[in-house]
Amino acid sequence: MxxxxxxxxxxxxxxxxxxxxxxxxxxxxxxxxxxxxxxxxxxxxxxxxxxxxxxxxxxxxxxxxxxxxxxxxxxxxxxxxxxxxxxxxxxxxxxxxxxxxxxxxxxxxxxxxxxxxxxxxxDTFLAGAQQHCRQLVERGAIGRPVAAFGAVSGHGPDAYHANPHFFYEEGAGPMLDQGVYVITALLPLFGRVKTVSARAQIGVTDRTVLTEQRFGEKIDIKTPTHLVCALEYEEGGMANLMISWEIWASKLPNMELYGTAGTMRLPHWNNYQSDFDLFTTEEGGGDWQNIETDRPYVGGSxxxxxxxxxxxxxxxxxxxRASGARANHVLDIMEGLVRSAREDKPIEMTTPYDRPELFAENVQEGEIDHLL
Ligand SMILES: NC(=O)c1ccc[n+]([C@@H]2O[C@H](COP(=O)([O-])OP(=O)(O)OC[C@H]3O[C@@H](n4cnc5c(N)ncnc54)[C@H](O)[C@@H]3O)[C@@H](O)[C@H]2O)c1
Missing domain, CATH: 3.40.50.720 (NAD(P)-binding Rossmann-like Domain)
Structure with a gap:
């Protein structure tokens, strides 16, 4: 080989x-x-x-x-x-x-x-459950997707990272560090983003390192740590995202997708979770079903x-599939959101995005399709 x-x-x-x-x-x-x-x-x-x-x-x-x-x-x-x-x-x-x-x-x-x-x-959009969700959506399981919700609701890396300072520099923060996962996960479902708008703040102004090596060092915050965002997709549909490191605890879902005939509670944006929830107006009689995927690349990191x-x-x-062109579009979106809040206006995206192919259904752990 x-x-x-x-x-x-x-x-x-x-x-x-x-x-x-x-x-x-x-x-x-x-x-x-x-x-x-x-x-x-x-x-x-x-x-x-x-x-x-x-x-x-x-x-x-x-x-x-x-x-x-x-x-x-x-x-x-x-x-x-x-x-x-x-x-x-x-x-x-x-x-x-x-x-x-x-x-x-x-x-x-x-x-x-x-x-x-x-x-x-x-690359979490390649994980088994995310691929499974996308296939169900493309087969019409929830009708036509019309909207999505996504949340990063944490308190930042101060308590778990040995050197959290870089997370608060320009080019990091909750948007570029974690919002990136939510935005990336939604792209294959909706396609290219056309316009973004946001409001942002630095609400928690005093932060210190809570891990051992640099315990007590004051963190200089140079980027917004709470953003409320709207994304409008070129082919229709919109997402509202809350991207925050100002939240100690939350019971909000991580990501949900709303269609004309149902709802999908998507897997967590930052892990390789093996299950997700589906509500359809037809099958399931209006009830939620929990679906455990049979695809590989779930259940660990x-x-x-x-x-x-x-x-x-x-x-x-x-x-x-995890292409630089896609990362460039995601950066356009993230930069646009931060700029939208700063300049108090919606921002048009300038970069292209094409959906990557789904993985083949018969792929096994340790394999990539086209290279079975
Ligand atoms: N730690 C996490 O849980 C995590 C999760 C997902 C993504 N990331 C991303 O991974 C990247 C690294 O994060 P990390 O947590 O491993 O950080 P880290 O600070 O633990 O490690 C970064 C390493 O890069 C080295 N380095 C810095 N500049 C360099 C240069 N110019 N040339 C060579 N080496 C250089 C540093 O010496 C350090 O060892 C970041 O982009 C971060 O956003 C981290």
Missing amino acids: KKIKVGVIGCGMVASSYLNTLQKFAHVEFGACADLMQERAVQVAAEYGFQRACSVDELLAGDDSDLVLNLTIPAVHCEVNLAILASGKHVYSEKPLAIKLAEAQQVLAKAKEKGLRVGCAP YRGLGMAEMAAAIIADRPH
């Missing part, structure tokens, strides 16, 4: 989630890994069997990575993505692709110039599935 050699830049907290997933796929092998903090790369290399731990420059100069995973912090995503492409390697980036739309477009332009690919998180799919797409020479 042809294999894709994967490199990693940024061996921090989220790296193990990706590598635990990637190591399940026979068409992926580990090449080199790098971090500004050399000891982190050494530890990841030893734990996951990378051929070498090295500096970023050494990784980019080497030929033991065809596709490089960028797990650095958002503020440097763009420069690292550009450097990976300049070195002649494909890139799969953590979200956001860049913190500004204009920078993300530079990344896509560089990839085009070099004949390389860009992929980007989140499969962060990195989008990259495994991208590696398979490179081998099969077909488009990959």
Whole structure:
């Protein structure tokens, strides 16, 4: 079997989630890994069997990575993505692709110039239950989708992340860090977004780090932490989203989809939950049914599935699903929402979006379709 050699830049907290997933796929092998903090790369290399731990420059100069995973912090995503492409390697980036739309477009332009690919998180829209929901919707299970609701209702990473400061920089915050999942999950169901509008605030103004290493450090907040948003889709339908890190507890649903003949309570936007709820006006006699999907990639963490799919797409020479173009549209939406609140007006989207293909129904764990 042809294999894709994967490199990693940024061996921090989220790296193990990706590598635990990637190591399940026979068409992926580990090449080199790098971090500004050399000891982190050494530890990841030893734990996951990378051929070498090295500096970023050494990784980019080497030929033991065809596709490089960028797990650095958002503020440097763009420069690292550009450097990976300049070195002649494909890139799969953590979200956001860049913190500004204009920078993300530079990344896509560089990839085009070099004949390389860009992929980007989140990939939860490829999880089994999300794929199952989309198929039911396309088969008319709830009639025509007309509206959706999505909520990020948390209190931010102050209590669980060792270094939460970067989450409050411009280009992060609840919108770019977690709103990104909700927006991405709804896109395959509704298609391209046409216009966005929002109101926003920094309501909780005093934040300190609550984890051990930097306990008590004051956090400087440079981005809105509570946003109320409206998205209007080109093909019809709208979504209202509440994206907040100002909420200690909530019983709101994470995401719901409303159709002309029913409602779907969608799986959580940030995990690989195996079930969802369906209410139809026909079957089920007006009752809710809980549906446990039989699709793979549920029940644990499969962060990195989008990259495994991208590696398979490179081998099969077909488009990959967690694409840079989609991440660019999502960034257009997120930037537009923050701007809409700041400038007090609706914002028209300028970027394209095409729905990716659904996974084949017969795919098993450890497989990607077209590469069975
Ligand atoms: N931690 C999570 O639960 C989580 C979940 C989903 C997504 N993410 C995203 O993953 C990315 C990384 O998050 P994390 O939690 O692992 O952060 P982290 O701070 O734990 O790790 C980031 C790593 O990148 C390294 N780094 C920074 N700049 C670099 C550069 N220029 N070159 C090489 N290495 C560099 C740092 O030394 C650090 O080891 C972020 O974009 C974050 O939004 C994190």
